[in-house]
Amino acid sequence: MAVSEVKICNLALRKLGARLIESLSDSSQEAVTCNLFYEQVRDAVLREHPWNFAASRARLAKLVDAPAFGFAFQYQLPVDCLHLRQLSGAEDEFVVEGDKILTSIDSASAVYTVKVTNPVLFDPSFVMAFSARLAAEMADDITGSTTKAREMWTLYLNAMQAARLADSAEGREDSILNDPWLEARGIHGEDSPVWGR
Incomplete structure (x- = not known):
């Protein structure tokens, strides 16, 4: 079943x-x-x-406005992201603020946990x-x-x-x-x- x-x-x-x-x-x-x-x-x-079954990778959408301070770039958090695991490299520094990702990495990609809602995939x-x-x-x-x-x-x-x-x-x-x-x-x-x- x-x-x-x-x-x-x-x-x-x-x-x-x-x-x-x-x-x-x-x-x-x-x-x-x-x-x-x-x-x-x-x-x-x-x-x-x-969780491996809930992992996803994506190239992030860079936003036009840079953060006021602390980081060089900000990106839009993927809409289906529940938890951002890492950016392009495991050592890349970042912070999540609201629905934005702040980092000094240009052309960033992300590994994140997807909001999996279909129990068949669990x-x-x-x-x-x-x-x-x-x-x-x-x-x-x-x-x-x-x-x-x-x-x-x-x-x-x-x-x-x-x-x-x-x-x-x-x-x-x-x-x-x-x-x-x-x-x-x-x-x-x-x-x-x-x-x-």
Whole structure:
């Protein structure tokens, strides 16, 4: 069965021991709560890791006006950009201000995270992390239990750890070796047994 918005919501609801929904247009509390949180949680989880399935590259549109100070050029942020990962080179300095990218790089290109809305395109490990975060965010409204909410946050952090390791192993090992999020969780790049050589 293909991944869908309803399926992701039902994964979250199942973790909470709540009733499943048949449609996001249901009038049930579960469906209303899923509708309230779904898009915001999806975008938040997309921003938290440079997911391979959500990566995109583009040549940036330079704007006529230069920044008032600090940088030589400014570019328009792509409309589908959720998180700017890097410019033309990994060491290129930039800052995002509103919907503009400020940098001193001429003719800049960007690697960024796209706002992926079609669940069919989601990586399976992203689906598990997303559904766990959705459960964590909805737990108080659905169950009224702060204990359940804490359980779901722990589940989410564990799901994200597994997802980051799996996703970063596909051509992005260098970025995970120095990932401060993983270091805070006790995984130290080349020192970890996962990265034994």
